[in-house]
Every structure is written in C-alpha cells, then in structure tokens.
Amino acid sequence: xxxxxxxxxALALAGCDSAPKVVFADASITLPDDPIDLPEGPGRDAxxxxxxxxxxxxxxxxxxxxxxxxxxxxxGKMRKLYKAPVDEAAVPAIVAYMMHVQSLPEASx
Amino acid sequence: xxxxxxxRRALIAGAGTAALAAPALAKLAAGGMIDLVLPGGPSLRPxxxxxxxxxxxxxxxxxxxxxxxxxxxxxxxxxxxNDRMFVRWNWDMPTQVKAAEHxxxxxxxxxxxxxLTLNDIAAAGETVExxxxxxxxxxxRGLSSPRVTGTQWGNGAMGCxxxxxxxxxxxxxxxxxxxxxxxxxxxxxxxxxxxGAPQFIKSIPMDIALRDDVLVAWGMxxxxxxxxxxxxxxxxxxxxxxxxxxxxxxxxxxxxxxxxSYYVADSYRIPxxxxxxxxxxxxxxxxxxxxxxxxxxxxxxGEVVALGKPLVLDGxxxxxxxxxxxxxxxxxxxxxxxxxxxxxxxFAFRRWSVKLPQxxxxxxxxxxxxxxxxxxxQPEALxxxxxxxxxxxxERMTLRAQ
Numbered sequence: 469x470x471x472x473x474x475x476x477x478a479l480a481l482a483g484c485d486s487a488p489k490v491v492f493a494d495a496s497i498t499l500p501d502d503p504i505d506l507p508e509g510p511g512r513d514a515x516x517x518x519x520x521x522x523x524x525x526x527x528x529x530x531x532x533x534x535x536x537x538x539x540x541x542x543x544g545k546m547r548k549l550y551k552a553p554v555d556e557a558a559v560p561a562i563v564a565y566m567m568h569v570q571s572l573p574e575a576s577x
Numbered sequence: 578x579x580x581x582x583x584x585r586r587a588l589i590a591g592a593g594t595a596a597l598a599a600p601a602l603a604k605l606a607a608g609g610m611i612d613l614v615l616p617g618g619p620s621l622r623p624x625x626x627x628x629x630x631x632x633x634x635x636x637x638x639x640x641x642x643x644x645x646x647x648x649x650x651x652x653x654x655x656x657x658x659n660d661r662m663f664v665r666w667n668w669d670m671p672t673q674v675k676a677a678e679h680x681x682x683x684x685x686x687x688x689x690x691x692x693l694t695l696n697d698i699a700a701a702g703e704t705v706e707x708x709x710x711x712x713x714x715x716x717x718r719g720l721s722s723p724r725v726t727g728t729q730w731g732n733g734a735m736g737c738x739x740x741x742x743x744x745x746x747x748x749x750x751x752x753x754x755x756x757x758x759x760x761x762x763x764x765x766x767x768x769x770x771x772x773g774a775p776q777f778i779k780s781i782p783m784d785i786a787l788r789d790d791v792l793v794a795w796g797m798x799x800x801x802x803x804x805x806x807x808x809x810x811x812x813x814x815x816x817x818x819x820x821x822x823x824x825x826x827x828x829x830x831x832x833x834x835x836x837x838s839y840y841v842a843d844s845y846r847i848p849x850x851x852x853x854x855x856x857x858x859x860x861x862x863x864x865x866x867x868x869x870x871x872x873x874x875x876x877x878x879g880e881v882v883a884l885g886k887p888l889v890l891d892g893x894x895x896x897x898x899x900x901x902x903x904x905x906x907x908x909x910x911x912x913x914x915x916x917x918x919x920x921x922x923x924f925a926f927r928r929w930s931v932k933l934p935q936x937x938x939x940x941x942x943x944x945x946x947x948x949x950x951x952x953x954x955q956p957e958a959l960x961x962x963x964x965x966x967x968x969x970x971x972e973r974m975t976l977r978a979q
Binding site: 490493494496497498501503521523527529530531534538550552553575577 | 617618628669679700
C-alpha cells in the first residue's frame, strides 16, 4: 500500500540499547492576557458576568448574524451542555445585547 | 483538578476583574488586522505574534486559544513551521506540565491496565516519522453559505508537519487488548471548567488504531511538541481530521462497544446524505477521513496580472485520506492539468503549478480541483452542513488582467 511509503523509519538504536531516544523536559507557557472587551450596549454587564468565564468574548462577537431565537438556543446549549451557571433572569438581556451588537457596523465591535 | 472547577461565584469574580471598555478589536500587542472575507461578516480579525512560540497568527480567540495560520504561510514548501501551525483548544489547557510526573493510563478492555511514563512510551516500540496534514474538521466554516455558528475559521486551520513518535499499537501492546476490543478512546489534560460538562475525549475504530502510521507522537518538525500543540504527547491519525489527534494525551481507553460520549455521539457529525439548509431531521455520521482540497497560494482574489504576458500559478493540494492523483486549474467551461511537485507521502501537502503562455483577459472565478487515487474529487458546490464541517468545495478567485 502507498501508506507505507509515508513512513520513514527512524534509525532507532545505534549500538547502545539503553540510550534514550528522546529526552523529555518540562514545559510551561504564559498566555497573553484576555482583555474581555465588549462594545457598550444594554445587557453588556450580563454578558460579561455570564458568558466570559470559559471563553473570550470573540466567541460571541465573531458569530455571523443570527436570530434572537438562535441566541436563546445558544445560551440554552451553554447552560444544559456545558453547565454554564447562567442566571435565568439574565437570559433576555444577554439575547438583547447580542442582537444589539450584531446590528453595529463591524468596525465598532 | 478541583481548583479548576468553577462555582457561579468564582465565574463572576473572574469575569469582574476585566470589565474594560470597548472597542473589542485591535487590543493585542504589536498586532495588525486581517480581513478573512467571510460572507456577510464579521470578517476582521486581529493578528499577533504575542503567543509564546508562535509567529504572526490570526486570533480567533485568546482563551482557550484559537489561532489561525495566514494563507501566505502556504506560499512556499509543504511543511508548516511550528510557529505558524494553527492552534485549537475546546477548553483551557494546563499551562505547565512536568515531564517526570506525566503518566498515560492505558485501560478499559485490556489484559493489564498500565500507567506509562514518557520514557515508557518512547521505549514502547520503534520510533516512526510520518509527514501528515493536521486539519480542523471546521476549517473554512466561516466561508459557509448560508453561514453557520461555531468558530469562524477562514481556510487556515490546517498545516502539514513531520510527526515523530511510536505506533499506537505498540503502546496498546504494553497493556494487551482483551477480547471484544473495538475502539480506542483518548483523553488529554484539558478538562471542563464546570462539573458535568463533557470532557474533550475522542475515539477511533480498532482497524484505524492498529494502523502502522497512527502514532503517539512527541515530536513536531524535529522539535518537542509545545504546550499549545499538545505537550507532551498527541495522537496522530494521518488522513483523518485533527479532532481525533487528541493533545496532552493522558488516558487511552479501549472500548468494547460504540462510543456514546458527547464529542463522538453528538457533535463532530455530518449528514449521512447530502442535505439542504431546509432539511430538518436527518441521520448523521462522525466526521472522520479528510476529502481532497487544493488552494491557489501564488495569488489572492482580485489580484492584477499582466495582460499579454505568461503567468505562473501555484499552490498546495492534498489527497485527504488517500494520495493526491491530480490537480486541475478550472474556469468557466475549461480546465488545464497542473504539474505536481515532489511527493512527500500520501498524507502530506503536495505543491502544484501551471504555466499559462499568455494572459488574454481576466480570469473570472478560477479555482483548482484536486482528485485523490480513490477517485474522490472536489465538488463544484459546497456540501453544506449545519456545523460547517469538512469543507472541500473548489475555492474560487478572480484575477484581473491589466
């Protein structure tokens, strides 16, 4: 089979069976800050409180324009599936804010 | 892991520290902006070299990181440098991993469950290298028409690297498969922030798991995997979408039946038969093997070319889960075969090029069409699906002659 051609078998042991093939060092990273920037608008606080713990706001801001029903179902998915502790009373404000943001010209988002 | 699980109060406290003013874009250090030309927008994305170990990347999301490769990176060669390879995490990953403490638990339907150190893994078998394309199942989702929700990638959630590791089957042999073993499931160190949310775990059927080129890999282009790319180990399944290439591998679990976990049974699925955006209930299958794709990288949409002069177009192509057979430049009612570059194996990018003797006018809506040795060929029309997976429609652009 052609798949076999893809494999370049590395020369494993050159004489000494006990020599490690690879040395694993510790790894760490410092990730850039997540500024949690959201455009001004009614409901902004509800979105910051309920929707920015697990992911940056770009997750919401970069979505294509969708209906209020779709935003409601997205919030529902966050709650039911991902167990987002979203305050029930905040849902209308979250949906209204996302509809507002999606009506803004892109440059001001 | 308890300190990473969040109570509602902790979630709010965390969010409250960062209530800065808008505008949201262009806040990243030393970065620029790029327009991904997504139909209907929003289309602008910041770019930044601010992620450690990464060059200039398109920022789809800072946390958990979603970084896209700018298409210009694909202009030369077939290997994507590590600092330009796309990055994709569903949940936050640990930012520190101690090599000596890391273990990979191999359990489930096995004869002897084992807990392996990194040195145990490296010694499990022969060291193998394979050149393979790593592509997100959602690559190009942002170009869907009609648009769909999810990460709004352009076409840069892909890259090709040389992966080094041992065969998964040699690691499985350390535990020994028990009777009835049917699938192999992988989990990594990235876990949900909330109790009860699905962990990002994925499984593959046994015939795939036992392939000679399916790896537990530690090396990417001759360097150790970085944290962003899944240090210390990731699964490599050449020809399959990267959703199966589980990063920060910590658990290998052999299953005797179907996998009913969320990311296999309920998401990362495509319609079993073609549908339209109006189709309501339809059967689905997991998105697994990659279809062929090709891209023009020498020119961008709308670029001006010299009238009356010869023109060379080139780019990259892939066969998907089988070797590339041919690439054709296609326009309205015509097609021209392209010349293929060096063959680095069936799962690698391959360059193509074509020389046109004389530019006689504009090139309206041209594209390149790849076909693999199994006869799979890129379609004229998008196989639309509600999650925007497995895009492989012929990508079109127009060149203006002047």
